[in-house]
Amino acid sequence: MTINTLNQGGVQREQMPCLTKMERVIVSMQDPDMGMKMRNQRLLITVIPHAMTGRDIVDWLIQKYTITEEEALHIGNLLVKYGYIYPLKEPRNLCLKQDETPYRFQTPYYWTSTRWPASELDYAIYLAKKNIRKQGELIEYEKECYNALHKRINHTWDFVVMQAREQLRASKQRRKADRIVLECQEQAYWLINRPPPGVMDILEQGPDRRNVANTRVQLNAEFYKKEIEQNRRGLGRNRIKSSICLESFVKYCEQYQDHDPIMQGCLPSNPWITDDIMYWNMNSETVTMPTKLRVERWSFSFMELLNDPLGRKELLTYLEKEFSAENLCFWQACEEVRHGEASKIAAKVDEVYKQFLAPGASRWVNIDSKTMEKTLEGIKHPHRFVLDDAQMHIYFLMKKDSYPRYLKSELYKNLLGKAIVPQETKKSVFPFMRRQRHSSPSPALVTQTAEDNGKAQPSAAKANAGTASQI
DSSP states (O other): OOOOOSOTTSOOOOOOHHHHHHHHHHHHHTOTTTSOOOEEEEETTEEEEEEEEHHHHHHHHHHHHTOOHHHHHHHHHHHHHTTSEEESSSTTOOSOOSSSOEEEEOOGGGOSTTOOOOOHHHHHHHHHHHHHHTTTOOOHHHHHHHHHHHHHTGGGHHHHHHHHHHHHHHHHTSOHHHHHHHHHHHHHHHHHHSOOTTSOOTTOOSTTOOSSTTOOOOOSHHHHHHHHHHHHHHHTSOOOOHHHHHHHHHHHHHHHGGGOTTTTOOSSOOTTTSSOOHHHHHTSTTOSSOBHHHHHHTTTOHHHHHHSHHHHHHHHHHHHHTTOHHHHHHHHHHHHHHHSOGGGHHHHHHHHIIIIISTTOTTOOOOOHHHHHHHHHHHTSOOTTTTHHHHHHHHHHIIIIIHHHHHHSHHHHHHHHHOBOOOOOOOOSSGGGSOOOOOOOOHHHHHHHHHHHHHHHHHHHHHHHHHHHHO
């Protein structure tokens, strides 16, 4: 059998790391001195040589790696699922049973370390051989694969049948125990590389992993319709020149440069490198008078104003004077529906409808008929995003009308004029930069130093007197 070591794109992919570790365990288990003790196992009336039981596998793993019985059973199951150990009693059930069920080590020729499935030709030969041996009694999904392969490689089907018959003729010359072992080996290999539908393929990982193993795309009219629709949407997507995109990015950086606490620092002090929390207090949600940088940021975009709780409060004060405060209240109510508790969504949607959308509502909002019709239809089955269209309509209405007028109003200008400009506070940044302070000497040391000084003074006076007499 020729095993294909390339994926569908013809590129050899990297081996799964877990397979290398499993192979080390298998090599240790087959060690003639420290490995498992193999013995003959009886399968009905047939004696299978060089086999072991599931209980032997679990006991060896516990003794070798000093692990619990549950962990040993889990590792044994992984070895069976990845095809390094295969069962003899129930070959289609790839799991480890902690009893007297016989198992054997898989031949390295069938190891899954390459991680690539075998070619379609090999799988066709296996199915044809099984079909001849069992006289057409294949499993349902194997029949479907058999028929699909017959149509797909019909030009080489004579070769497939010839190879299947030749392999069956060669197997009849072997002993019964050897025939059983070879059949179980091959079946375990194909259960891993061609798993049944609905069974997860353990050899696939990453973004290319498929939900149903070995699925093929049906090249029918429905498939081409989806491809055409996807390409049409791709062509209709708005595209911007890189020069315009970079220009807008530079403009954004220049606009927010003075408001970046890392690039420009922050006043009165940087709370990230000092213990002063005055910056957080001056920019809290409930502050009486905001800072000038905070108020200036509201003029950058309408979303900057809405994201600031104090900005929404000031905008609501202005809209109340303009008799259009219901727009902002409706937007806030929609935000509460979207981000609120799931158990209260239906009640909140009903409350928003009665307060803002129902005919004769106390705070009725002006929404076009198409959006209103779609929203009322969605309210029958409320969910988090049922009010998104109406919320977006009111958002653009405030952005194009109320927001520019608010920035030109006396309320915003007065607030910008009265805003606080904090003064920098000079404090030592890090504790190790503080001026070193020397500790006071001990009183005992002070007394001893004074006595030493007292003794030294008379001796110095005598020495001076002797020197004077000599002169």
